[in-house]
Amino acid sequence: MKKNWLYLIGFAILAILPFVFSNQYKLHLIILIAINVIFASSLNLISGYVGELSLGHAAFAGLGAYATAFLALKGVSPWLGLIAAVVMTLVVSYLMAPVVLRLRGAYFVITSSAFQMALFYVASNWLHVTRGPMGLIGIPLPALFIPGFGSVLLDSKLSFYYLSVIFAVLIVIACKRLVASPIGETWVAIRENEKLAVALGIDRFKYVRIAFIFAGVFAGIGGWLLAHYVTVVSPDNMSFELIVSMILMIVIGGRGTIAGPIIGAVIVTLLPEYLRWMGNWRMSIYGVILFLLVIFLPKGIMQLWGTISQKGILADFVIPRKE
Amino acid sequence: MALLEISQLSKSFGGVNAVRNLDMTVENLTICGIIGPNGAGKSTVLNLISGFYKPTAGSIIHNGQVITGLPSHRFAKLKIARTFQHAISFPELSVVEAVAISQIYMDKISIWGSLFKPSKVKNWKQARLKNSYEALRLVGLEKRANEKCKNLPHGEQMGLELAIAVATEAKLLLLDEPGSGLNGMEIDKLMEILKKLKSQGVTILVVEHVMALIMKICEKIIVLNEGAKIAEGNPNEIQNNPLVIEAYLGRGGAIA
Numbered sequence: 001m002k003k004n005w006l007y008l009i010g011f012a013i014l015a016i017l018p019f020v021f022s023n024q025y026k027l028h029l030i031i032l033i034a035i036n037v038i039f040a041s042s043l044n045l046i047s048g049y050v051g052e053l054s055l056g057h058a059a060f061a062g063l064g065a066y067a068t069a070f071l072a073l074k075g076v077s078p079w080l081g082l083i084a085a086v087v088m089t090l091v092v093s094y095l096m097a098p099v100v101l102r103l104r105g106a107y108f109v110i111t112s113s114a115f116q117m118a119l120f121y122v123a124s125n126w127l128h129v130t131r132g133p134m135g136l137i138g139i140p141l142p143a144l145f146i147p148g149f150g151s152v153l154l155d156s157k158l159s160f161y162y163l164s165v166i167f168a169v170l171i172v173i174a175c176k177r178l179v180a181s182p183i184g185e186t187w188v189a190i191r192e193n194e195k196l197a198v199a200l201g202i203d204r205f206k207y208v209r210i211a212f213i214f215a216g217v218f219a220g221i222g223g224w225l226l227a228h229y230v231t232v233v234s235p236d237n238m239s240f241e242l243i244v245s246m247i248l249m250i251v252i253g254g255r256g257t258i259a260g261p262i263i264g265a266v267i268v269t270l271l272p273e274y275l276r277w278m279g280n281w282r283m284s285i286y287g288v289i290l291f292l293l294v295i296f297l298p299k300g301i302m303q304l305w306g307t308i309s310q311k312g313i314l315a316d317f318v319i320p321r322k323e
Numbered sequence: 324m325a326l327l328e329i330s331q332l333s334k335s336f337g338g339v340n341a342v343r344n345l346d347m348t349v350e351n352l353t354i355c356g357i358i359g360p361n362g363a364g365k366s367t368v369l370n371l372i373s374g375f376y377k378p379t380a381g382s383i384i385h386n387g388q389v390i391t392g393l394p395s396h397r398f399a400k401l402k403i404a405r406t407f408q409h410a411i412s413f414p415e416l417s418v419v420e421a422v423a424i425s426q427i428y429m430d431k432i433s434i435w436g437s438l439f440k441p442s443k444v445k446n447w448k449q450a451r452l453k454n455s456y457e458a459l460r461l462v463g464l465e466k467r468a469n470e471k472c473k474n475l476p477h478g479e480q481m482g483l484e485l486a487i488a489v490a491t492e493a494k495l496l497l498l499d500e501p502g503s504g505l506n507g508m509e510i511d512k513l514m515e516i517l518k519k520l521k522s523q524g525v526t527i528l529v530v531e532h533v534m535a536l537i538m539k540i541c542e543k544i545i546v547l548n549e550g551a552k553i554a555e556g557n558p559n560e561i562q563n564n565p566l567v568i569e570a571y572l573g574r575g576g577a578i579a
Contacts (some may be wrong), residue, residue, distance in 0.1 A: 160565025181437030192413035201399025
């Protein structure tokens, strides 16, 4: 099987990558890419496939981060924190769904943004619980119990690299499977022609809620990783800047494709770093580059892929697929 | 027994009575047409039957079951499908994939299955694609299967809409102006397809402007004017009904 080989090669590359880039700073960037892949891929479910731009996505990342931070600071294991982050985002997205999913287009954007702002200001101002902008500090690192070795603290960049990459890979695979499934087909159908989709027996609310909940829970898992990686959780974990960078990732990479958000996460994470030598000009040049990318590749970098070849190793990752 | 029984159906938008006290039936295995001048409420009737509008009053009974006010996504399971006027089905999808979406309502794969049973997902998709080719063959679009929907010309767009509706395995098809913008040859082809569908056990209710189509294939025609039924009968009766002639051409006119 040609495809299985490609997966194996991909996993092998991910496994040896930290030895190629053994530099701690580079490893740090790769970990951030992995976490950003989680954020972008999850946003892509609701904004790329269903086609509703969610400005509330960062709030789910923040909820996941705060859920685990509260528990971890009380001495609860980070793994239980992970469960708490999942349950928290699951419950909130389930309850949010009937409110926001009634709305479409600009109304959805505004309502989801209001949701993010509400949580952001709660986190900023509920001082005796969240410590406001000072944030919750000293969040412990997760430890892994390995039979024969006992409990191993994931305190090195290397170990955290593997942890975040495993989660990123699992989430990308989950997104890919969801998208390839009939559930994913309903998302695309609703995006392309809602009336016709409904006439064909597709219950819009039911399926869009599935996308919304998965997006929220995956973002929560990303938030959990980020909280334990940087060991600080502050309102910045659900800030407007975070959601802007997530949107940039999916727009630059290519909305409604599996590979797009991954490419976007790499670019949006690395580009500002590669422009560091420009000093004060850095962010301006960064802005101009993003601007040009969006002008010339409105469907993202995956658009190039479509024009170069219709079939190839990545074709399987590009939805809609040709059968 | 009639497949569809509509009694005292009314719909008003604000002060406008789009449909007024409509009584009509669609017999099983027939082709029934609704005609009327612009603004007569033809499309409103279709939207009421398919659940896109909630009626202000009246009832719709399908196969002995009351379906009035049912949400529109529930109709596929009742084997009722509809098409839309001037619609591009699913622009970015390929033709065959668009048709394959018709069978998703059968809902054979759960979230769990989607995540952990990719081979089951694949098999079901293969089966749906295979069925899609059958529907495409019926409308003569099998050669266009891998083209994007948005690239089809208008005439084929209607064929695709029809294939999508047929692929749901519906027993009652509601067609909203299938003949609009088609040329004579395309209309002949459409009539062939509709007759073939009827012989396969499908009942059809068609709202139409194109008289040639309606007069040739319908067993029964209902004429609406300003939201109310003004005539009902076979094509011959309708063509000679003075009320119909008046509604279309004004007093003293005649159908050419």
